[in-house]
Amino acid sequence: MKPYGLKKFIPGIAWFFIICFLVFLPGKDVPSLGWMDQLQIDKLVHAFMFFMLILFFYAPFYKIGSTANSRKKSLILLCIAGVIWGISIEFIQKYFVPGRSFDLFDWLADSIGVALAFLFCRRYIK
Numbered sequence: 001m002k003p004y005g006l007k008k009f010i011p012g013i014a015w016f017f018i019i020c021f022l023v024f025l026p027g028k029d030v031p032s033l034g035w036m037d038q039l040q041i042d043k044l045v046h047a048f049m050f051f052m053l054i055l056f057f058y059a060p061f062y063k064i065g066s067t068a069n070s071r072k073k074s075l076i077l078l079c080i081a082g083v084i085w086g087i088s089i090e091f092i093q094k095y096f097v098p099g100r101s102f103d104l105f106d107w108l109a110d111s112i113g114v115a116l117a118f119l120f121c122r123r124y125i126k
Contacts, residue, residue, distance in 0.1 A: 008060035015056045019049050023089050027099020043109040046086075050113030051120075054082050058121050068126060079118045086110030 054075075061074045086107045093100035 008063050009057065012053065012056035012060070015049075015053055019053060022049070023093065024097055025100075026097060027101075030099075040105075043105060046106050046109035047113035047116065050082055050086060050110045051117045052113075054078050054114055054117035055121065058117070059125065062125050071126070072122075075118060075121050079114050082114040082117075083111050086114070 057078050058071075058075050061071045066074070087110075089110070090102045090104070090107050094102035
């Protein structure tokens with residue numbers, strides 16, 4: 001990777017910090033959606049956040065002209081990292097964020113977002 005290619009990762013890095021800000025908010029600061037909370041809308045938000053995270057970090061590999069094989073390896077590694085980051089968030093929330101807890105279904109939603117990003121990138125960003 002060429003050094004000037006690092007600038008292309010800024011959207012992914014920014015999105016990562018946006019996710020961190022949102023998921024590490026104390027429980028009392030998380031807005032309630034009232035009746036919509038029962039629809040589990042937050043699971044769609046989790047899937048979207050992780051879909052975009054993978055997309056933002058994968059796109060630069062295409063833009064810097066890496067080979068198809070190295071892009072494939074990069075995508076697989078990004079997806080593994082995304083799934084691990086999703087479960088890590090849940091443990092961090094459980095043990096370090098007041099008013100938050102471990103939710104296996106949040107991690108599942110994160111993983112679904114990663115899987116959808118993988119399929120999207122393999123199909124449209126080869």
